[in-house]
Amino acid sequence: MTLVLNDTLGKCGRPRIGWQIDPFGHSREQASIFKQMGYDAFFFVRLSKSVKDQLILDSSLEFLWKSSAELDNSEIFTSIFSTDSYFAPSGFCWDYLQCNSDAINDDPESFDYNLEKKVEEFSEFISNYSKYYRTNNILFGMGGDFQYQSAERNYMNLDKLIKGFQNNNDYNVFYSTPSCYYEAVMSNKPNLSTFTDDFFPYAENDHAFWSGYYTSRSTSKRFERTGNNILQGAQHLNAFSKMRNLSNDTASYENNVRMLREVMGIMQHHDAITGTEKQHVFEDYTRMLTKAIKETEKPLGNIIGNLLKRDNVTEDVTLPLLFCLLTNTSICDISLKDKYMVTVYNPLPRNVTYYVRLPAENSTYNITGPDGQEIYDIVTHMIYPVNYSARVSEVELVFAAKNVPPLGIKYYYVEKLTQSYENNYAGEERDDNKVFGTNTVGFTLDDNNLLESVTMNSKTVKINQRFMIYVSNNGTGDSIASGAYLFRPINGSDAYNINYFENGQVNQTTDDKVSVTYNRGNLVDEVIQVFNKWLTQSIRVYKGEDNGFIEFDWLVGPLDNDTIDTEYNHGKEVISRFYVNDLDNDVFYTDSNGRELIERKRTDYPYNNDSFEPVTSNYYPVTSKIVIKDESKNLQVAVLTDRSQGGSSLWGGEIELMIHRRTLRDDYKGVDEPLQETEFGKYLTVRGQHYLVLGSTGANGTNGKSSSAQERELALKKLLQPLIFVGDASSNQWDWDNLSKKINLQWSGLKTALPDNVNILNLEPWKDDSYLLRLEHIVAKGEDANHSKEVEVNIADLFSPYSISSIRETKLAANDWLSDTESSDIPKRKTDSSIFSSLFFWEPQANVNEIEANISLSPMQIRSFIIQLSK
Template sequence: MLPFIWILFTLTLGKMNVFFVPHSHNDAGWLETADWYYENKVRHTLDNMLGILNLIPEAKFVWAEIYFLSRYLQDYPEKKPQVISMNKQGRFEIVGGGWVQHDEATVDLEMAIRQTEAGFDYISSELGINEVKIGWQLDPFGHSSLTPALFEKMGIEVLVFSRVEYNFRTQLQNSSNMEFIWKPQGLNSENGVFTHVLNNHYSSPSFLSLWFWDEHCYGQLPANETGVLNWYNIFSIQALEDYVLSTAYKYKTNNQLMLIGDDFYYTDWNTTYYLIDLLVKISEQSTNVNFKFATASEYFDAVLSSSTSFEVFGGDLMPLVSAGSSGHPSYWWKPWTGYYSTKPHIKQLMYNTQKFARIGEIISSSWSATKLMAYEVDMCTHHDAITGTMKEPVYYDYLQRIENDQQMLLNELGLQINNLTSTNSTSSTELMIPYKVLFIINPLNWAVKKTLSLEAASEYVRIFDTSNQTIISQSVPYLDNYKSYFTYELQGLQIKTFFVSEYAYKCDGCSIPSTLNNIQTISNNYITIELTKGLLTSLKTQNMEYFIDGTIVRYDTYMSGPYSFVEDEPAEIICELETFNHYSGSIVDVAESYLRYDQDVFIQRIIVDKITDSFIMTFYVYAERNNDIFYRFHQIYKQKGWFYTFNTANLQKRYFEPNASNKTGHNYYPITGGVVADLGDKFLYFIPTFSLGAGMPFENVFELNLHRHPSYDDQLGIGSYSGDIYPVEHEWIIGFTDLNYQSIWDHFLDHRSSPIVFFNTFNNSLTTNFSLATEYNTIPQYKNTYEFLNNFDCAYLSSLVIRNNSYIFRIFNKCNTQIKVDFTEDFEELNLGGLPLNNMRKFNEQGYLELIAYNNTGKNVLEYPKGDGNDGIMPYEMKTYKLKANGIMDKNIMSEVVGGDINGINGLSYSMIIVCGAGVLGILIVVVAFRANKRDKIGLEQLKIELD
């Protein structure tokens, strides 16, 4: 029967071509620390495979994690020429190219770009590799539509992964669609990426796997030449050919990708040699199948050079639900939705440090031409780091790495800011008591008016500027201290210098104490918030009231774990209001609720200032063992598909699905950018400061995961779950919005990139902790203000770094209107990863692929507006530019005055100007209110950007 099947198959598709692609998946920490893995595993893998490439001409190898490769080549620089040579020969291929394989559920757009750019920068500068075509996300626990949108803009054509929801996989396999074109709309994605779902996992077929010398038991593989011959004689070649035939129906062409490897593979020399030697013999002696060694690119070149067309998918592949252990009933299926919120402390620390990294890059690059890289933060985007899915010692290792990067960034920022703002001029200000130096930085490159705060031990704090003018402030009790709130307007990318003095008594200019009452209504001229028993009940605008009754609930965790969350309905409603305080004043009103649950007290604060139509909600929480804690909102509006998730690329409508046994976990999603709820006449948005999970346990309910502390391991990899000793404080901005991308991006950036309040220390480092700041009693010698770049309302400066004597900067168009760009010869456009632009391959499309579970379809993604051409930056697109750097920025010469007749939309013209003078070069983004009939060039070379 078998020969007949082979004949039939060959007549249909032609002879099968199987591409052996050796690889090793190397987690940058998981069960062991990254250092342990490097010393005990990774360096041996690289040693062995580089040796194999020298000994066996047919052998090839692919490598993904640049973090480990950079360590190896730093330790063994003599290996670098071989890596470069083998890459040029097409035998050692870089796939993925990021510092690590980042998680896709808990990492936002900028975090994903930064870690990938770190890897791209290394391979370009150190290895001369200026192109990565294969995206390699083998192990993340579900895949976001942000990924293909981002990868396309990075020049990546193909995405390879293995983990996909069980029902998705079944549908894809049965329809021969395990390869498709993933074409989301985000970031002005046009081609999409060609997506390959691996047949099973990223491991070798079981009969080709390594044996018990490894810590994993994969099967039996001969470890010497006699064993190879015995294996060949017993199994002949038939077992492998049967395997190929049994899986061929899942793909559309007569080419099959067979990964040879697994976690930390090829660490034993003898087994590595005989495995590769066995595969050589197979490739030489098989007659029914063409077996050969290849890189990943060779396989995809073969697939995409065929005349085959592929279906297009436009949705999102979250969440991941797996079928669990063999033999278990469907209610044991594992929804990989818990890690969205597992160990929230590391997520909060990552996002806080990311904010410092961005502004640190901009300041260091523009002021001192210093290359600043937060490599430890980049490493902790790894899918077993920010996710919280690791052994306990590894968790603490990650936290230390992030804290090290944070301190490095604070030291560098302090050095740069003190250089920028210090002056030797004599001040006439006379200070009666010691003061602390306060720096406020606006990370956005447009003006903002914000209500800010600082924490101090005294109720009486005076904030004043370099001319001794008092900044009016209001004090509000905060735990055992006080917060002083004040409102200030900052220009784009501006640093303001203030001074703060504490008093033990009331003084002229000191913070005005708040008035205390117990009224559970808090409001300003734009919005009114009603609370009941300390929790949100309704929100009122000037003419409408929207009911969103809030409760705190807990789930038992006996079916959950670090990776998974299984809702055990009905959830228990918890918390009783223990204390309520309403502090009111001229700047803010703060409603503070102390909510008791068992031995714990959770603290909710709602902060409403006088100037905005949104409000801030903070929630301090810690979950004891066996608790999943959620903030739940009920709404009375019966729209279907009222719950939207924003992943910093796409807004996607999510429909409630009843939790039938085969749909466990389908209603929970990762929130990296925000949640938008349709309340009928208005849309309500929640934007967090760091990622978390959210879902719909019922059709008219949504809930945000505050903290989780499972009691058990969920048998998905760790083996035993370690506890979490850290509480966390969430901070959400909440308000009403129109459902469009410009509004969502405005709110998102306004919150995520809100002004940062730093204090100076004696060694010119910075701190966000007032109590750690240094007191001075000398005459202050600081400039009042410093601006890096002028305001530019639509073009968000995502990053500005200096590398290889060039400025590289990313611009995101957050507006609904195309920005046109005219280049001069000094500019070069790069891809988002910082490598040269290359022509992207076009794919043959054939209809649309609609996945049956979750209503997961591109039809549910909010459509993007389109520009009217390809010149410039489309709405909600990000682009990267490169400019030769000759020195440091000098703000004093960075200005342009333009006059003339008003024309164009709203009479606005935008210019990105490169100012050169006296050997000093800088980058300026400037908003000009009038477009001149004839620009005064004044010897400046410029990149002109005009609002279309």
């Protein structure tokens, strides 16, 4: 997109204003991104009424938003519309369908002349709202959803209104833009207040908190995360293909990725990623994203084959590689064949060990890779409760792709043998041993087969985990319903036992004992818990040295009519709640768009009256993690997510996350239908993962890393997991003896791994023979004694086998150079300025000096560069 803007519109077309009139709440990190992109100001509309009322009292609808607790100079001018929405004031909207105010008649001789009246009415609006601001400028939005279908009629009346204010002694009314408005305000040098928080949750009133959309359409939120994972890895591989001149068809490779970029952009729409679209629109998003992934997939077998190709092989090596997108539903036809290949691409700039899990048969296997024969486990797993036409496996093959090199590839050849796999440690519940994992990372179960304790980072802590449900308000009478946007339990109540309503009637029993199946393997221990017909979970721990977490893999649904009170239209909203023994927290923390943490102060919960929503007012979006800590106990507990979800800590020592919801009534906020997702003729089933990490609260942790640093690293590993490709190796062409002579079994795109606190956020082909490179520091200040410091990286010889010959820093969006005055550390090398002239429509700065190619990154900093390479 930045290339299109620059090439088409030039420097003057570069965006300078953040404009968000319809999203349902605003994160601090979004403001920080705008600031780092070089934006001057941020305008928005939606914020909670109570917050806006206070800003009005303080005459502070315009303020400086300190958008980062980590970065210097992070303040961005922020303006909130004076009116309750972005629509024109009442009486000043002229359209055919959405509004039909009286037209302005400016003929004094006409019997229905009303210009003076309209001027007087608009003057009253100006007078009422002007006191909310600290300068004599005020911005009115004059549009709305689906308006300006009669643009001519609107503008004719606006022209007359503006003309009516000519020679007005009090007000000057005219057409303007946000940029011009910003300049006018700042020219008055106002004394603006500073804001440091964010604007979640958004609430229209004390009973309408828009916190349901944090979880709505949970599978869509996960699929979007998968799409980003694939996009980033594919862009890396495209860049390496271009660097190495592996194909004459790099332009078509770029076209394959472009579709996925565009769809991922669509998925960020505020009615897409939020889950507030209609069912058929959601299905279309899924169709588009699936198609885009398939297009992106097409050239990757050729790129990977040629990256692995031995030096003495002259012909192209195109491996028959595909993604198995349905492995979460136990489906992958290729992994059920007698011979197949697995290729693992690591998109992180450091070695990663990843546990590959593929649908399998109960057989023995030979798995051959760069390190020889691999050990493996065959484990039973949760059965997806949907009848597909495809073949569904009942077991999974698990093996460790160890130390996959940075931005690198490992190749494995898998051959099924005839013998059955014997696991002497798998089976039904046994009472004699309910301890799983290792001495350093593990968990135990209690007598009801529920989680009892967790061991990690030299601590053993009693932690219980349960699933519960909120019963949705049905919106009868004057009440407000829980729906795609809103989360509102009946009577503001706490969550109920999961079996509160089953088989068409209320069930008050609380029998929590669950049936379990054990899997104890060489690589992984896991317990499958069956709670009821619509809820199953596997708790697992991998036994590798670098796997300091407990994984909770849950399968929820379908929430059919037997499990929901359809008679009274009460929906069901499912949560996973963790209880940490002897931990007391008054506040909790959630991430802001996966980066900086924000402290959340729990409002006085519970309330003793029904004038407020006690649960939903304390719900916040959790993009990557939620954290509670108790300094007096030196204990910190975090739960990380695999998608965006709503979450909270309603009581001390508790963490809860909402994982699935079905509501039976519309909440009348725009989607015009209840949230009743279906799939293959049944109500939706959702599968996902949570990751539990615990440790000390301080910056000094065990094994050289604090708990916070471990959480940061784990979140990144889950956001950018290795891409797993599978390919049918049944034909002689892909026989191990033949193929091993043509390809190396591993390859790395980097000469050396980057430090643990540095990530390559983006690596992708740019214009002509250049590349976009973004680096980020992933740890915040004070989180870790060693990794929270400024770090320096020399990138001169980062990419194998090339050196960086030309480099220049840009602003975050890579559509404008970072000026010398704005950069304290521009890595400089002998640079040919002419190459940069072709990257942007306007001329770059002249005379780029020759200095060291060292890049320093402060905590949470992102830096963007355009680079050229040479051998």
